[in-house]
Amino acid sequence: MRIAVTGSQGQVVQSLIARACNTDDEIIAIGRPILDLAVPATIFPALEAAAPDLIVSAAAYTAVDRAEEEVEAAYAINAAGAGAVAQAASAMGVPIIHLSTDYVFNGRKDGPYLESDPTDPLGIYGGSKLAGEGLVQAACANSVILRTAWVYSPFGHNFVKTMLRLAAGRDALAVVADQTGSPTSALDMADGILAMARNLVADDSPHLRGIFHMAGSGATSWAEFASAIFAVSEPLGGPSARVKSITTAEYPTPAPRPANSRLDCGKLERVYGIRLPAWETSMADVVECILGEAQI
Numbered sequence: 001m002r003i004a005v006t007g008s009q010g011q012v013v014q015s016l017i018a019r020a021c022n023t024d025d026e027i028i029a030i031g032r033p034i035l036d037l038a039v040p041a042t043i044f045p046a047l048e049a050a051a052p053d054l055i056v057s058a059a060a061y062t063a064v065d066r067a068e069e070e071v072e073a074a075y076a077i078n079a080a081g082a083g084a085v086a087q088a089a090s091a092m093g094v095p096i097i098h099l100s101t102d103y104v105f106n107g108r109k110d111g112p113y114l115e116s117d118p119t120d121p122l123g124i125y126g127g128s129k130l131a132g133e134g135l136v137q138a139a140c141a142n143s144v145i146l147r148t149a150w151v152y153s154p155f156g157h158n159f160v161k162t163m164l165r166l167a168a169g170r171d172a173l174a175v176v177a178d179q180t181g182s183p184t185s186a187l188d189m190a191d192g193i194l195a196m197a198r199n200l201v202a203d204d205s206p207h208l209r210g211i212f213h214m215a216g217s218g219a220t221s222w223a224e225f226a227s228a229i230f231a232v233s234e235p236l237g238g239p240s241a242r243v244k245s246i247t248t249a250e251y252p253t254p255a256p257r258p259a260n261s262r263l264d265c266g267k268l269e270r271v272y273g274i275r276l277p278a279w280e281t282s283m284a285d286v287v288e289c290i291l292g293e294a295q296i
Contacts, residue, residue, distance in 0.1 A: 003197060004028045004052035006035055007059030012099060014155040015190035016056065018296045023236055025194060028052060031059070037075065037081025044088040046273035054197045057098040057136070060129070064103070065254040067124040068132045078128035083135030090140040091227040095200040095209075097193060102149035102181065102215075104130040107258020108204035112182075112219075114264045115147075115211040133211070142204070144196065145211040149261045150225075153186035154289040154296060163226050164290060167239035177223035177245035181261030185282035187296065189214060192274045199272060207271060216279035221245075228280060232287045 003023070005013045007032030020027045028050045035046035037059055047055060061067065061077040082098060089096035102124030104119045121127040133145050152158040166173055192214055199208055220228070223245040234240035248257065269275045276282070289296050 001025045001054065001197060001201060002028060002050070002052045003054050003056055004030060004050040004073040005056040005058050006037065007031050008158065011151055011153040011156045011158060011186040012056075012058045012189055012193070015153055015186040016193065019190040019194060025197075035059075036235055037077040037085070040080065040084045043081070043084045044091065045075055046091060047085070047088045052094060053201050054094055055085065055096045056193060056197075057082055057096055060099070061125070064123065064125045067128065068254045071124050074124050075131060079131035079135055080126075082132035082140050086136040086139035086143060089142065090104045094134065095142045095144070095197075096140055097144045097146055097196060097200070098133070098136045098149050100133050100145050100147045101126065101129050101195060102147060102258060102261040102263055104133065104147065105258055106259040109260055112262040112264035113126045113213070115213055115267055123257060125255060129242055133208060141207065144200065144209055146193070147211065147213050147263060148184050148189060149215050149263055150181045150183045151189070152183060152283070152286060154286055155186070158281065159222070159225065160286055161290060162231055163229050164233060164239045164287070167230060167233070167241035170241050172242040173226065174244045174246045174251070175223040175226045176248055177221045178247050178250050179257055179259050180219055180221050181259065182217070182219050182263060183212070183225055183279040183283060184216040184276065185279075185286055187286070188216065188282050188285055192268075192276060195274055196272055197293065212268045212271070213265045214268055214274070214276065215263040216276050216282060218279050219262045225283075228283060229287060232284045233291065236288065236291050236293050238287070238291045
């Protein structure tokens with residue numbers, strides 16, 4: 001199966017490339033300048049040339065705080081760009097899996113979010129991603145909107161790598177403790193996406209399409225997540241620091257964050273039989289990879 005993925009440097013695309021090495025699938029990562037979501041004219045030619053069986057729409061504007069000032073750029077990429085990728089998928093007659101985010105919710109629910117829960121993004125990033133969801137679904141019925149949260153991996157920039165880097169030079173780190181979510185390994189996501197892709201290509205059933213949540217099993221706070229990272233790292237000779245729990249109010253950011261980013265992934269398990277591993281297990285695997293103690 002040939003899978004075209006928008007973007008070439010992101011955590012999910014790099015994880016898909018790594019995981020596909022053990023399968024018969026071919027990942028064709030297409031990034032700028034060949035495919036630039038901010039330049040719609042590049043999108044269809046780049047995807048058509050890849051001749052894929054399925055498209056994974058992974059590229060996005062992800063600078064959450066900067067988006068508050070760069071509103072036009074965020075919407076151009078996350079909304080209009082995503083819609084153009086879906087239009088290309090529709091024109092080519094192939095399924096598309098579009099990656100979205102927990103930021104489409106306001107984080108005020110007492111419990112994990114269902115796919116059917118009302119959306120209410122707090123900032124520009126979440127608003128642009130929600131707009132993208134709508135444009136993707138409008139452009140291509142043969143689509144999956146896949147929401148995730150708190151993504152980390154051995155690749156790119158993410159919370160796990162940041163904590164290890166900061167701990168290498170500090171004895172203590174202040175980390176927010178009143179935001180809760182489900183840390184999600186991009187490597188686990190890649191396994192799940194490949195499984196979904198095979199089903200979508202082989203079966204045109206409507207129940208396989210629509211909105212799904214995919215996140216690591218279990219939930220934690222950022223502060224607890226950091227402590228768990230160091231608990232794995234320290235015995236391996238890696239960086240470690242004492243974690244000081246603080247509130248969101250003590251760490252203000254230009255864009256507000258959802259206090260609750262937990263996603264209910266029951267629909268994904270019921271429909272596809274996919275359940276990602278416990279976040280603690282996957283986090284330990286990723287830490288070991290980062291420290292050079294294990295292979296991806």
